[in-house]
Amino acid sequence: MGAPQLIKGVFNSIKTNNTTNARAVRVVSKRATDIAQDVHVSKDKEKVQRLVQSVSNLEMQFKPPSENNVLDALQPLQHQQRAKAILELNEQLNEFKPPEEGEEERLKDAMKKDYAGLQKDVTRLVQTTFEGLQQIYDLLPSKMDMADDKKWTNEFAQIVEDPSGVQKVEEAMMNFLQKMEELRESGPLDAKVTIAVVHMDKDDSEVKKYLLDPQQRFSDIVEMIGYADDEDEDIPEFWIKTLDPSRNSVTKSGEVWELQPMRCRLRDAIQKATGSDGKSLKVSIVLQSQDYIIALVKDDTLEHTRSIELESKKGPLAKQYLATKFRNKSIGRVCNLEDGSDAANLPLDKRRFEPRTNALYVELAST
Incomplete structure (x- = not known):
């Protein structure tokens, strides 16, 4: 078998196992194959042997991926080693034949694109891991948002900048998969909750019930509940009743209605x-295009x-406005719910009341 066939065979093997550095391999493969043709014509056995050995050294960096590795399709830890081996082979090829005009630039450009592709894949992996770890955070008592955890965000940012550190992602992903499997076996991930939605300002509002994942946020269910389909329609805001006597000194219950952030789960x-009961939630929605407050009405x-x-x-x-609202x-x-002070003659504007x-507190009686 001649030198060109040997070199082509080696690069075919590399391309079969290659999951990184694909562009750079194509560039150096073409150059090595062209040089192999020249060496074959020269019939210089020593050159043939050196060329085959140089290309074989590169092949050693492209072993088949291991099994059961979450990063099989990525192999980021090998990217830099392979890039170094490609550059070494290219230098050795210079001993056989000087590079043609533009060849060095083509190789550099190919290596830049390979690295950019690697960063894109790593970013995708990091994002997947980040979202997975957030699910675990959500089940912890602290319910920390990973976006606020500088330790994780800084580490992930460094990994994207330097993919050689992606073993941290692999370790985190493995731990995540194990933890999620444990949670599935124990049940909490499979639980669903019933959300009963009513319109706060409609006495005849139909109660709509939905069976949802407790990990979903209020922002996730806006379209699901049938609102905000139209660009001109107000996006609903979600209110729940909670216990807080510090904000309600008027009624014995001490309950107040509280606006829920869209990111709230x-x-x-x-x-x-x-x-x-831990399995259901009653939610009142408000559709308003301007600032408003909520009145607890007896x-x-x-x-x-x-x-x-x-x-x-x-x-x-x-009091004058309320008379028009409850004709x-x-x-x-009419009083402030927090401290019970009279509010009948207070103007309904943002100077006197905190929006949302x-x-x-308002008491009504039949006329």
Whole structure:
């Protein structure tokens, strides 16, 4: 078998096992094959032997990937070793024939693209691991958000910049998979919760129930519950009832309605909602295009809530406005829910009330 066939055979083997450095291998393969043809014509056995040995040394860096390795398709730890071996082979090829014009630049460009591709793959792996680890964080008592954990974010940022450190990702991924399997066996990952959604400002609002994953956030379910399909429609805001006597000194229950951030997970809301059995949650939604507060309204013996719009300028007096909102009722006591102070003659604007809080208590009576 001649030198060209030997060299082609070696590079075919490399290409079969190659999961990294693909562009650089193609460039150096073409150059080595062309040189092999020249060496074959010269019939210089010593040169043939040296050329085959040089290419065989490169082949040693491209062994078949191991089995059961989460990084089989990536092999990032070998990328730098292979890049170094490719450069060494290219230098050795210079001993047989000087590089043609543009060859060195083509190799450098190919190696840059290989490295950029590696960074992209590592970034994808890091992101997957990051999201997986966040699921574990969500099940811990602290419920820390990994985005706020500088230790992890800094390490992952360094890994993306330097893929040779990706063994940290592999270790984290393996630990993650093991932990998730344990959690599946013990049950918490399979649990679903029932979310009952009603419209706060509609007395005849239909209660819609959904069976959801407790790891979902409120932002995940906006479209699911049938709102915000239209670009002109307000995005719903979610309120739950929770216990906080420091914000309600008026009623014996000490309960207040609290706005839930879009990033809040359902499981966290369930844990702090009053009357929850841990498997269900009642949510009231508000659709408002301007700032508002929530009023806890006592209507005879029943309690319910209403959103009250706030003006950006001086607003109407609270009692006067409430008389227009509850036309078939007489307005009794109007006070601040937090401290019980009279609020009947306070203007409904942002100077007096903090937007998106359960700020008012109102008593109604039949006329």
